Amino acid sequence: MASQQSALLACQQLRVGHAGRAIAPPFDLAIREGELIAVVGRNGTGKSTWFRTVLGLLAPVSGSVTMRPGLRLSYVAQRAQLDPLYPLLARDVVAMGCERGASFTRPRWGEPAAVPAALERVGATAFASRPYRALSEGQKQRVLLARLYASDPELALLDEPTSAMDAVAEREALVAIDALRKERGTSVLVVSHYLGSIREFADRVVLLDSACETVLIGETKEVLDHAVFHRNYPQADDVCEAH
Amino acid sequence: MPHSVATWAELVEGWQLGIYRDPIVCGLVAGLALGYLGVFVVLRRMVFITAAVSQAAGMGVALAFFVQIHLGLGVSPVISAIGMALLFTLVFSLPLERLPVSREAVLGVAYIAAWSSSVMLGDRISQEAHDISSILFGTAVLVRSEDLYAVLAVSFGALLFHGIAHRGIAFALFDPEGARVQRLPVRLLDLASWVCIALVVSVATRALGVLPVFAFAVLPATAGLLAFGRLRWVLLTASALGALAGAGGYVVAFFLSLPVGACQAAVAAALLAAIWLARSLVPRA
Numbered sequence: 001m002a003s004q005q006s007a008l009l010a011c012q013q014l015r016v017g018h019a020g021r022a023i024a025p026p027f028d029l030a031i032r033e034g035e036l037i038a039v040v041g042r043n044g045t046g047k048s049t050w051f052r053t054v055l056g057l058l059a060p061v062s063g064s065v066t067m068r069p070g071l072r073l074s075y076v077a078q079r080a081q082l083d084p085l086y087p088l089l090a091r092d093v094v095a096m097g098c099e100r101g102a103s104f105t106r107p108r109w110g111e112p113a114a115v116p117a118a119l120e121r122v123g124a125t126a127f128a129s130r131p132y133r134a135l136s137e138g139q140k141q142r143v144l145l146a147r148l149y150a151s152d153p154e155l156a157l158l159d160e161p162t163s164a165m166d167a168v169a170e171r172e173a174l175v176a177i178d179a180l181r182k183e184r185g186t187s188v189l190v191v192s193h194y195l196g197s198i199r200e201f202a203d204r205v206v207l208l209d210s211a212c213e214t215v216l217i218g219e220t221k222e223v224l225d226h227a228v229f230h231r232n233y234p235q236a237d238d239v240c241e242a243h
Numbered sequence: 244m245p246h247s248v249a250t251w252a253e254l255v256e257g258w259q260l261g262i263y264r265d266p267i268v269c270g271l272v273a274g275l276a277l278g279y280l281g282v283f284v285v286l287r288r289m290v291f292i293t294a295a296v297s298q299a300a301g302m303g304v305a306l307a308f309f310v311q312i313h314l315g316l317g318v319s320p321v322i323s324a325i326g327m328a329l330l331f332t333l334v335f336s337l338p339l340e341r342l343p344v345s346r347e348a349v350l351g352v353a354y355i356a357a358w359s360s361s362v363m364l365g366d367r368i369s370q371e372a373h374d375i376s377s378i379l380f381g382t383a384v385l386v387r388s389e390d391l392y393a394v395l396a397v398s399f400g401a402l403l404f405h406g407i408a409h410r411g412i413a414f415a416l417f418d419p420e421g422a423r424v425q426r427l428p429v430r431l432l433d434l435a436s437w438v439c440i441a442l443v444v445s446v447a448t449r450a451l452g453v454l455p456v457f458a459f460a461v462l463p464a465t466a467g468l469l470a471f472g473r474l475r476w477v478l479l480t481a482s483a484l485g486a487l488a489g490a491g492g493y494v495v496a497f498f499l500s501l502p503v504g505a506c507q508a509a510v511a512a513a514l515l516a517a518i519w520l521a522r523s524l525v526p527r528a
Contacts, residue, residue, distance in 0.1 A: 075424040096414045101426045104411030131472035
């Protein structure tokens with residue numbers, strides 16, 4: 001209970017799903033300042049639904065989510081959710097990270113200083129002035145990470161932020177995410193399928209397993225060595241070795 | 244429109260007398276505002292909203308006559324038209340993404356509902372039917388002062404709101420969930436944006452007619468999107484082309500003795516074609 005009180009965000013007996021139908025069993029989780037939690041699970045186990053529920057974009061089936069008042073949240077959705085028709089440069093997308101609440105009503109001349117800094121931090125400066133829609137999927141994900149950086153969040157939720165990146169870019173992105181929490185104390189919740197990176201960067205892991213109606217939460221090594229994890233990821237040992 | 248060969252001197256004289264000034268200014272301002280707002284209509288993939296809002300306004304006029312004739316209640320047809328157009332657009336500020344159908348389908352349903360209601364109400368007010376089109380749809384040839392003032396007030400109000408909230412509107416449209424997470428009032432911005440479109444379309448349709456209003460809301464925005472890859476330039480281009488089509492279309496109609504609304508739409512289409520051609524000849528960087 002004490003840890004839940006000091007948490008940035010806490011889920012209490014939270015069941016998530018759609019139209020009142022739960023897709024994962026209830027669980028408790030308190031997210032502490034500066035920790036990186038990896039969320040893993042096969043397709044359709046409710047990872048994105050859980051994120052959307054935590055963010056208030058979906059109502060919980062039961063249970064509750066409480067967060068510290070005024071908590072600065074930022075969200076990087078799966079890349080397919082953004083409309084490619086919009087005529088925006090990459091740096092325009094990053095500048096959106098600087099908006100919060102009604103800040104958009106205040107006049108602003110020129111680009112916020114956080115934008116070039118964020119672009120540089122994730123290695124996106126080279127294509128900052130190109131149309132966002134013309135970028136490769138991996139470059140788009142870098143831009144969204146830069147937007148996250150520019151938003152200076154206390155808690156960042158990233159839904160498969162590196163899924164379109166090559167191995168080198170993926171590692172650079174995760175190093176940047178790791179640096180965000182080390183430099184600014186940002187807490188990070190990230191959905192990822194890169195088990196080697198999870199082993200390297202995550203403090204804790206949440207495993208969603210809808211087939212067995214199980215949610216496994218624990219220290220990274222504890223979860224990655226668990227029998228339920230190996231049932232979900234039979235090739236996990238090979239993947240981890242490869243990384 | 245004169246049927247003899249028109250001259251610049253006649254146009255200038257007519258302008259000085261105020262005959263041509265009001266419709267040209269009205270076309271220019273409506274074109275500018277609708278060109279700007281049309282970018283957001285096109286980006287939402289809902290270009291037929293303009294036609295549908297006009298239909299809803301028509302239903303509002305018919306309803307006002309019906310209530311007046313059968314219930315003895317005095318309701319202003321213009322206010323009823325604007326009210327119905329606003330009510331209609333409120334539908335599109337609802338969280339329609341939760342439905343298993345596209346917004347376009349909802350637009351079609353609402354359009355059919357408004358259209359059929361207008362026909363049914365019109366059947367019961369046949370003696371007033373001729374007034375409906377005159378109240379609803381102007382001709383753009385001569386614009387009444389009160390219609391011009393309404394277009395000026397509503398257009399500048401809508402543009403002022405968009406100027407103040409531009410960054411928020413762009414963020415909320417591009418990534419509504421990301422904007423909500425960063426606590427932007429996405430629903431309110433969406434609603435206000437629709438209200439702006441409904442109001443400008445209602446008053447501009449009353450002053451100029453359906454055809455030019457539909458053209459101003461679609462063609463300049465499409466041209467802007469073809470020409471530029473950055474929103475601010477798209478908005479500036481669409482506004483400028485809309486204004487040019489509104490004023491230029493009137494001048495073309497004056498010299499060629501053709502219907503004004505059709506000429507305004509044709510000029511907007513010609514500008515779009517020119518941009519399209521230029522784009523194909525000069526590839527964007």
